[in-house]
Amino acid sequence: MQELKEILRFGDEYFRTSEGEVESSKSALQGYTSVLNSKQAEENLANFARWEPRHGRFKYRHPWKQYLKIGSLSRQCAYRIDALHGFLNTSSKTPVEIRSKFEEPCMKMSKETGNALKELAEAISKMVVPSCAEPHISKSKMGAMNLRSKLTTELKEGANILEAIPAVTVAWLLVDVVSCTEKLAESIQELSSQAKFKNKEVKVAPEESQELPNTTPNHVIITVN
Structure with a gap:
């Protein structure tokens, strides 16, 4: 699931205006592809794990089936990212003047969803409660609400539907990724x-040590002849 965090870079790539920049970096966004065909490997690992002796934090009733459910949801997310990746082809992009109107919420969804996926992957890897992902998910949902509002406004103002279709499709795919x-x-x-x-x-960062003032009284030595 760690590979899905590449979605956080999608916004940067999609809204670039230089074709050369996009072509040089598209391959860096393809890490998610390993998730697409992971079903068989995950099922095999889960089956083997059920028969392993109890060890460490893996007890006899460890919820291996829940891992398979998570794997299935990860693939659903990867399919949507795969569809988004197709829109990095500049020939299918909406004109810049239309695309720029959706840039802010799309960038926010891309970034926050990527950070959430990163935190979720770390939670599974380290077996810790995924509490750090929630703020990112909340922000990505706010971005989705903002996007819906912008799309509605744009359509009411008579935007060219045919020209806007690629950008609208990207927007809704990002909303789907947020939901996944x-x-x-x-x-x-x-x-x-x-x-x-x-x-x-x-x-927690250690507090800076504060030097205490020297409160030891000065001693005066008196010599008596």
Whole structure:
């Protein structure tokens, strides 16, 4: 699932205006493809894991089936990212003047969803409660609401529908990714409860040591002849 975090870079690539910049970096966004065909491997691993002796934090009733559910949701998310990747082809882009109207909410959804997926992947890897993903999901949902409002306004103002179709499609795919990410978070939260994940440790910066003033009184030595 770690590979899905590449969605956070989609906004930067899609809204670039230089064709050369996009072509040089599209391959960096293809890490998600390994998730698309992961079903068989995940099922095999889950089946083997059920028969393993109890060890460490993996007890006899460890919820392996929940991992398969999470894998299925991850693939749904990857399919949408795969569809988004197709729109990095500049020939299918909406004109810049129309695309720029949706840039802010799309960038926000892309960035926050990517950060949420990164936190969720870390939660599974380290077996900690995925509490850090929630703020990112909330922000991505706010971006989705803002986007819906902009789309409605744009259509009411008589935008060229044919020219706007690619940008609108990208926008709705991003909304779908946000929805998938929210479902993933719920499933991982359920897993953390079933498997008794630990709370994530928050590192607190040590307070700067303050030098205490020297309160030792000065001694005066008197010599008597």
